[in-house]
Amino acid sequence: MQGFKLSTETKIGLLLFYTSTLTIPFTGTHEILSLLLVLLLLSSINKVKTGVKIIFAFFSLTGIYYLTSKTIGVAQVFHTWALIMRRLLIPFTIGGYFIFSTNVSSLMASMEKLKIPKVIIIPLIVMFRYFPELKNEYSHIKSAMKIRGIEHGLKAFMTPSLTLEHLLVPLLFSTSNIGEELSQAAFSKGISIEGKKNRYFETHLTKFDVLIAIYLIIFVYLLIRR
Secondary structure (H helix, E strand, O other): OOOOOOOHHHHHHHHHHHHHOOOOOOOHHHHHHHHHHHHHHHHHOOOHHHHHHHHHHHHHHHHHHHHOOOOOOOHHHHHHHHHHHHHHHHHHHHHHHHHHHOOHHHHHHHHHHOOOOHHHHHHHHHHHHHHHHHHHHHHHHHHHHHHOOOOOHHHHHHOHHHHHHHHHHHHHHHHHHHHHHHHHHHHHOOOOOOOOOOOOOOOOOOHHHHHHHHHHHHHHHHHHHO
């Protein structure tokens, strides 16, 4: 769904809401509303197929949960597992949407607007950029291993010494360097300096943020009213 964009503050609010309600049991209405929201969010970043897979996974876990509800023994483990995974699926999906749809600059501007302390902003910004950089580095190392004819993936277990030497050791060095470089980059942008700053990316509330706020109000009302 093109044009549907939320401010970073709204995304943070959605993520906090669904993580804070993990221990509250949802009814079928709440679950359907949550699935529709997930499908809408993923559609807005051109990940409709992922949204369909999430919905399919949710109903599959629901089926496992109810089929094993009256069982005993080992089957009860699957009942508990399905319950936990089913509750974690929505918050994790919204977390994935947050990561894929938010750039570092808008995240920084939003956190400064929310008056979040610098001791929290700096580690979060570094971490937010760390994992994509680590993924790229891992891809480069795998390509180098492939050129040298060294197996990777599951076949790497057949040659553990080569895997340790050509994959894990370079990756460990890379993680250290990436962390240091990102920390220096964050400080060079003046994140730690106090005072008002002008950001290239400014976040503003839109009509879609208002719609999400109305959605959350209705959601909470249904939780209280049940």
